[in-house]
Each structure stands twice: as structure tokens, then as C-alpha cells.
Amino acid sequence: MPTTIDSARALLRAHRLAEAEAAARRLIAEDPGSVDAREILVLAALARQDHAAAEAGLREILALAPDAGWARDDLARLLLDSGRPAEAEIEVRAAIAVDPGHADAHAMLGAFLSGRERLVEGAWHLRRAIALAGRHPQILANLARNLMRQGALDEASAMAAEALRAAPDLLAAAVLVVEIAEQGGDLDAAHRALDHATRLAARAGRDTLLLRATLLSQGPQWQEALALLDALPAMSGAARLLRGRLRDRAGRHGEAWADVVAGKAALAAAAGRRYDKAAVEAHFARLAAITMPDAPRPAHREGPQPLFILGMPRSGTTMAEQLLSSHGRIRAGGELPFTAELEDVAGRLTGSPFPQGFGQLSAADHHHLPALFRDVYLGRAEAYGLRQPGADFFTDKMPLNEIVLPLIRVAFPEAPLVAVRRHPLDTLVSIMMHDMTHGQDCGYRIEDAAHQLAAVSALTETYRNRLGIAPHVFCYERFVADQPGETDRLMAHVGLAAEPAQARFHENRRHAPTPSYAQVREPLHARSIGRWKNYEEQLAPILPIVDAAMQRGGYRA
Structure with a gap:
């Protein structure tokens, strides 16, 4: 039986990866410009967790077909999953340059920009994605978080609530509803929303202890937040920092300082943050x-x-x-x-x-x-x-x-x-x-x-x-x-x-x-x-x- 794209895809669906790859290579030998055959090689590489081969295959596809938006999307996600967000953003921007109506690319660029605190530009791209692809709950949640960080709490609250109505099991939206209510000073609404977020987190094998402690810390029950954190056997950098602030409030200053120093060190290590004193001094000398x-x-x-x-x-x-x-x-x-x-x-x-x-x-x-x-x-x-x-x-x-x-x-x-x-x-x-x-x-x-x-x-x-x-x-x-x-x-x-x-x-x-x-x-x-x-x-x-x-x-x- 001659090798066809359909037969190669059938082999791939059956997880007969070596046979699917061999079939794809035969097709490429017959037609060196075959994008479909190269897609099979990429999918097989991803199934084997061979990210380097998948990346190389996607770049070959884009060299042959620069307007293949799906390939650029996949490459951007692969780069992001590999811890290379700057390169992923380059691909997303290229996708929008080729196709300004590419909804997924707008959604991804909006998320990238929001993560870098370019909130107004990030919100523009997220709104564009919604206009192109509809009011998808995850995009709504991403835009709601962006708006919350801009201080637009009313719009953020409405958008997070809409996302949660459309996807009641979306933990990100449930957490956002709590955070927006807390930042707006409506602690009662935040506590009510926290119950739902806690149930969703439990199903996902996660907890909301830090969120609960943060919420309690904003009101008269702040000592409950401190007791909750004091009882934890292990703490993240953010939890330790919050406990430091609460211990400071309780007058436990020695313990507070130990917490903030340890919490800050953990946060810096997790994010790879370091102050370059020599570079700062050299730059300031030029400025002076x-x-x-x-x-x-x-x-x-x-x-x-x-x-x-x-x-x-x-x-x-x-x-x-x-x-x-x-x-x-x-x-x-x-x-x-x-x-x-x-x-x-x-x-x-x-x-x-x-x-x-x-x-x-x-x-x-x-x-x-x-x-x-x-x-x-x-x-x-x-x-x-x-x-x-x-x-x-x-x-x-x-x-x-x-x-x-x-x-x-x-x-x-x-x-x-x-x-x-x-x-x-x-x-x-x-x-x-x-x-x-x-x-x-x-x-x-x-x-x-x-x-x-x-x-x-x-x-x-x-x-x-x-x-x-x-x-x-x-x-x-x-x-x-x-x-x-x-x-x-x-x-x-x-x-x-x-x-x-x-x-x-x-x-x-x-x-x-x-x-x-x-x-x-x-x-x-x-x-x-x-x-x-x-x-x-x-x-x-x-x-x-x-x-x-x-x-x-x-x-x-």
C-alpha cells in the first residue's frame, strides 16, 4: 500500500511513532515541500517529549510556510514551556504581523505583556482576542486580572464573575473574584467567594491557605491569619513574607525580621532576581x-x-x-x-x-x-x-x-x-x-x-x-x-x-x-x-x- 498522509496520521493516532515518522520521511523524500508530513514529525517528537526535534520541525515548517499560524502558535507554546518566554513573544508578534486577525496570538501576546506589567497594551490585545474569538472564560479571566492590576476594579469584577459563570470550575476565575473583592474593601464578599475557590482548589489538589490568610490579614481577624500561618509546617516565600508583616503587627519584631529576610530570599531565588551593585554604581557614575x-x-x-x-x-x-x-x-x-x-x-x-x-x-x-x-x-x-x-x-x-x-x-x-x-x-x-x-x-x-x-x-x-x-x-x-x-x-x-x-x-x-x-x-x-x-x-x-x-x-x- 502506498504511503499517504492519511495512513501516516493513522499510525500516529495508534501511537506507532517510529512507523509514523518513517512514513512521514518517505513522503518528504517524494515531496520536499510537504508541510503535512513535517507536521507528523513534529507531533511524533512532542509525543516522545523530544522538544528540540519538535522545535526544529516547526521552524522548518515556518521556513516553508511563513503564514502557517498554527505552527507559530505551537512553536510559541513550546518555547514558553521550555522557559524561553522572550523567544515565544517574538513568534507571537510575528504571527500577528502575518495575520492581524489571529485571535490566539493576540491572547498570548496580551498575557505576555500583562506579565511584564505592560498592562494597558496587554489589555488591548486581550480585548482584541475576545472580539475575534468570543468571550472565552480563560481570556476573560486573564483580562480581569490585568484590569485588577490597573486598578479598574468594577470592570475586573464584572469580567471575573462572567468568566466564573461560563466556567464554574475555573479556579483562576474563582480566585480572582476573591482578590478583587478584597482589594475593593468588600471583605464579606471576599469571604463568601473564598468558600467556592477553596472547594475548587481541593478538587485540584491545591489549597487556598495563603489566600485565606491574606484575606483575614486585612480585617479584624488578622490574628487568625497569623495563627494559620504559624501552624504551617512548610511555607512559600510569599507566605513567610505575609507572616513577617503579621508578626510585626503583633509586636514579635525579631521573628518578623527573620521571616521577611527568609521570605525575600526565597522569592528572589525562585524568580532568579539579583541586585547587581557594580552595574548600578557604574551606571550612576555615568549619570552623575x-x-x-x-x-x-x-x-x-x-x-x-x-x-x-x-x-x-x-x-x-x-x-x-x-x-x-x-x-x-x-x-x-x-x-x-x-x-x-x-x-x-x-x-x-x-x-x-x-x-x-x-x-x-x-x-x-x-x-x-x-x-x-x-x-x-x-x-x-x-x-x-x-x-x-x-x-x-x-x-x-x-x-x-x-x-x-x-x-x-x-x-x-x-x-x-x-x-x-x-x-x-x-x-x-x-x-x-x-x-x-x-x-x-x-x-x-x-x-x-x-x-x-x-x-x-x-x-x-x-x-x-x-x-x-x-x-x-x-x-x-x-x-x-x-x-x-x-x-x-x-x-x-x-x-x-x-x-x-x-x-x-x-x-x-x-x-x-x-x-x-x-x-x-x-x-x-x-x-x-x-x-x-x-x-x-x-x-x-x-x-x-x-x-x-x-x-x-x-x-x-
């Missing part, structure tokens, strides 16, 4: 040597302008944004990625990575670049919906934007700059209590966080003294002591009169999608001031590192 270019100031473009909130993570930047965005003429932008993108644009257009090529802006044939930087940034803001009429400003509170202040200044010479200042030791304790990747992954060891804080403090002092870039200092402790006075001084810097709603910034209905989301819903209090004193012994080794930064701010240990 910057000279402001002799280039024309870009003209003002009408519409809402950026208002930059600067500061270390956990220094009070979220509180400052809530205060500012309680004003009727200021729109909250959150942690925008635009300045990092400007660094890439500057590097490409000057021919050298920022800041090495910054001086090129003084050349006449580069005088147009500051205006181009402005337009790139504002174009991205328009795509995020931040330039719509009805506001004078939108906030950009990406932590550590102050590192690229010279680049911000050439693009926006008149933009308000607000530097949030808090006792460095309180800031460092709070950084250690939460999982965050800002600052080149400095937050996983107290020594690294202290080094980053000190380096940023020294750099911004250089900018102030050498370049004349002097942001308004918004002091956390002074704000707690004199809320009206500090608010008036802040708004005078912005150029707007303070409004009564700013005195009740904790009532701001906007959800702040940061670890501070619960704190900024509370009225102003002084409980976090001087928290570092509970950890004097643990902080003693890093005092020499941050001594100069403390002196600049007028703080003492």
Missing part, C-alpha cells in the same frame, strides 16, 4: 557626569501635562498621588513606563545608550530631539487615555523616575517635579516587608535596598547642585504633622489652588493598584513614623550606607 545639553526648549503642547512624583518605593508616593488626584484638575496616571521607553528612544536616536549620547543633543542636527522625546511621551499618554480634556495634569509616579531627571527635564522643562521624602530607615523597613522589583531588584536584601537608596540620594543631590534640577520636596513626616500646610505648599508648586476634597484624600474612590492600596484608604495617621526603631539591631549594619542620605533629609538614627 551628565551635562545639560545646549538645545532649544520644546514648545508647550496643549492638553494635560505630566506631573512627576519621585521617590523610593514605600516612601509615600502612592499617598502623594492620592492627595494630588483628589484635585479636580489632576488625573491619576499611576506607575507609567514612559520614561524607561524614553531612555531606549534616546539611545537609538543619539547612537549611544542613555546617558552616553545625551550630550549629542547640543549638536544642531539633534536639536529637534527634545521635542521628539516630548511627543513620544505624550503620544504614549494619549494611548493610555491620560490626555483627554478635563484635567490640567496627569501623574506619573513610577518609582525612581528621578534617576533620569535630566531626560525628563529636556522633554518637559516646566513639568512639576515632586520628590517624596520619608525617613530612610522607615522606607527600608517597609521595602523589606513587601515583594517588589523596582530599583534593579534591590528590595530582596536590606543591604541592596540601602545601597540603592543611598545611590539615588547622592545622584539626585548631584542633579540639584550641578544641573539645577530641584524638585519640590514633599516630606511624609511634615505632611502627617501639618496636612493643610503641606498640601498648600505642594499645590503652590503645581500651580493650582488646593481643594477641600484633598483634605479627605483617603476617600478618593480611585483604587491605587500598589501594595499601599489598603493604607491610602485610611485617614492620615502617624503609626508608620518611627517604625524602624523596632528593628534598630537589624538595621545597625546598614547605617553607614545610608548615613549621608539621612543627613540630607535632616533625619537621624
